[in-house]
Amino acid sequence: MPIWIDGDACPRPVKDAVFRAGHKKQIQVKLVANQFMTLPQSPYIQLIQVESGFDKADDFIVEQVSSIDLVITADIPLAAGAIEKGAAVINPRGEQYTKDTIGARLTMRNFNETLRNSGLLVQDGPPAYNQKDMHSFAAALDKWIQRALAKK
Secondary structure (H helix, E strand, O other), rough: EEEEOOOOOOOHHEEEEEEEHHHOOOHHHHEEEOOOOOOOOOOOEEEEEEEOOOOHHHHHHOOOOOOOOEEEOOHHHHHHHHHOOOOOOEEEOOOEEHHHHHHHHHHHHHHHHHHHHHHOOOOOOOOOOHHHHHHHHHHHHHHHHHHHHHOO
């Protein structure tokens, strides 16, 4: 039941929390990124560096993930692919994406992308990551870990 982290855009506090939890609970954590990243020393934490390119890390995660895994990402297409394979998905702000919610999120993402590409929508990006987001994420991670360990 590994935890997969979409590493390139994941906030550092989220990665650190997952690394601590994975090491403490002896759960494999796999950080997938296009660039080298320094990780804490632990037999439970692994960097998987994929080649540079659009969606290479996302594609790798979707290929490898299984129904007992957790994926941490804010990337909606990656979340949709992981959910399709039965994995649990939590974003860095603690929101869990599910089969019931991902379709609407994907539709809205695609619609907004169309508007941005046509110049009709200009966005500044998401709000700054804050302590409330971190607390929500930590609670969602802990909930998943407790359920996963209970199934073992």
